[in-house]
Amino acid sequence: MFDSLPPALILLAGALLIAVLRGYWRIGVVLLAPLATLLAVWQVPDGIVATLPFLDYTLQIVEGSPLRRLFATVFAGMALVGGLYAYRTARWYELSAAYAYAAGAIGVCFAGDLITLFLYWELMALFSTVVVWCGNSAAARAAGIRYAIMHLLGGIILKVGIEGVVVHTGSIDIQPMLATNFDTWMILIGILINAAAPPVSAWLADSYPESSPTGSVFLSAFTTKTAVLALILMFPGEKVLIGVGLFMVMYGIIFALLENDVRRILAYSIVNQVGFMVCAVGIGTQMALNGAAAHAFAHIIYKALLFMSAGVVIYRTGKNKCTEVGGLFRTMPVTAFCGIIGALAISGFPLTSGFTTKTMISQAAADESLVTVYMLLAAASAGVFLHAGIKFPWFVFFQRDSGLRPKDAPWNMAAAMFVLVALCLGIGAFPGLFYQFLPYPVEYTPYTASKVLFYLQLLLFSGLAFFLLLPLMRRTETISLDTDWLWRVLLNRVACSIGAFISALLAAISRVTDKVLTRSKKACAKQMNTDLDANDDEELGLFARSWPIGRTAMWIAVLLTGYVFAYYL
C-alpha cells in the first residue's frame, strides 16, 4: 500500500510534535520537519504510489507528477523558510497550526483522487482559520469566523460537485474536465472560492491582514496556490477562467491602489497575481500551464518575501498603515532592501523571478492570438509595478520621515528574507535551471532584447506615472467597501429588519390578545359579579342574579325536547 511515507503526513507529524515539545527540541522540529518533507517530496515517483481502501473506493493518497512535485516543493520550502522566520516570535500553536496547514497543502498536491483532495482541502481550511485567529485581537477573531464560514461554504460546494461527479461518472480520479454540467460547475466554483475569485475575493483581504506578522507569511502561500494547482489539474482550457482571471487581475490593482493598510495592499496583490495564473489555466496550452505553474512557484516566494518585509515593520513598529509609517529605510536597510527585491520581482522586472515566469503567460496569450488578453495582461503588468512594485516600498520605507527609528530585522527574519531574495534573483537570472522542473518541456527564451526593452519601457513609464500622480494617491485613513459589504452589513441589516418586523408583529398580536382578554375578563366579572367592590345598588350580572324556578323548569324542558328530537333524527 505505502511504498514510502506520504510527505504530508511527515509535516503533519511535525505539527503535532511542535505542539508537545518545548525549547530546542521544538526548534529542531520546526526546522527539520519541512526538510524531511522536502526530501520525501523529491522521492515521490511519477504515478500512483500509495493507495488506501475506503468504502467501495480505492483512495490514491499519493500520486506523483512533475507538476505536483513542483507545487509540493515550494509549499514544503515555504514551511521551512516561514518556520525560520517565525520560530522566535510566533506562539507554539501558531507554528503548529501553520505546519498542519502546510501539510494540508502538500496533501492536496499529491492527492490522486477527489476524496483525498477534499480531506486535505478541509484540513487546510481548518488550520488556516486557526492561523488567522492567532492574530489575537477582536478583529482577528471576527475575521477568522468570516474566513471559516467562507471556506466551509466553499468546501460544501466542492463536496456537492465531487459527489455529483462520483455518482454520475463512477470515477473518483482527478482528471481534466470542463464546466459543462451542474457537478463540474460546483467543483469549479468550490475551487474558485479558494482562489479568491469574484464575487468573493474579499475574504482574502479581509482575513490575511488581521493575522499576526508571522501568520500572514504562511497564509499568503498555500490556499490560493493549491486552488491554482487544482485548476491546472482539473480545468485546463476552461475558457470561463480567462475572464475570471482578467477580472481578478484588475480588481487587485484597483483595490490595492485605494488601500492604506500595508498588508492589505499585499493581500489585494495576491488576488491580482492569482488572476494571472487563473487566466493562464483558462488559455490552457502547454506554454500557458507551464506559465501558471512557474508563476505560482515564483509568486509564493516573492509574496512571502513581501509579507516578511511588512511583517518585520509591523513587528518592530506595531504600525500597519501607510499613513503611520514612512522613512524607515534609515534604520531598516536590510528589511527595505528585501522588500524592494520582492517588489521588483512581483513587478516582473528583468533579472527577477517575476519576469521569467509572468512573461510566459503573456507569451501564451500572444501565441493563441488572444489580442485583448495580451494587451490587458501588459496593462496589468504595468499596474502591478504601480500598486505593489513602487507603492509598497515607497510608502513604507520612503515617502516622508515618520520619525520612527525602529531596529532592523532580527537575524532569523533577515536570514529567511535573504533565502527568498536569493531565490527571486536566482530564478530571474538562471531561468533555464528552473524551467526543467516545469510540467511540460519549455521552448521559451525570456531574455530577448526585444522583450526586455518592451517590459523596461512599460515598467519604467508606469513608475513615472506613479511619481507624477503621487498627489492623487495621498493615503487616507479609510477602508474600501467590497462585496463582503453584502454579508457584513446588508445581510445584517436585512436580518435586523426581519427581526424588528417579527417582534413588532408579535407585539401587535399580544396587544390585541391582551385587549380581548381584559375585555372578556371584565365582561365575565360583570356578569358573575365577582367584582366584590361593585356597588350593591347596581343591577346584578347575568349569572349572579336569582332566577324564578319556573323559568328554569321551562329551559330544562326546552333542552330535553331538543335532546329527544336529536335522538330521533
Next chain:
Amino acid sequence: MKDSKHRDDHWLVRPKTIRLLWLAFSVVLTLTVLAQLVISIKGYVGVDSWFGFGAAFGFLSCVAMVLFAKLLGKVLKRREDYYREGADDV
C-alpha cells in the same frame, strides 16, 4: 543655505539628491525609448512594435487605473471604523 535644515537628514532625502535622482530617472526613461532605434521590438499584435508603444501604453494605462481607482474610491471609501460600529459586542 536653504538646505540647512536638511543637512542633518539622510543624504538620500536631501533635495539635492532628489533632484539628481529625477535627472537620472529622466535620462534612463529617455534611453529606454531611444534604444528602440537600435533594437526593434517584436510585436505580437501589431501596435506593440510601434516606436515608444511600451512607454506610452505603460504610462497611459497607469494613469487610467489611478483615475479609475480615484473615482471608485469616491463611492467605496469609508471611515476605518465603518465595520466596527455597533459590532463591539461581537
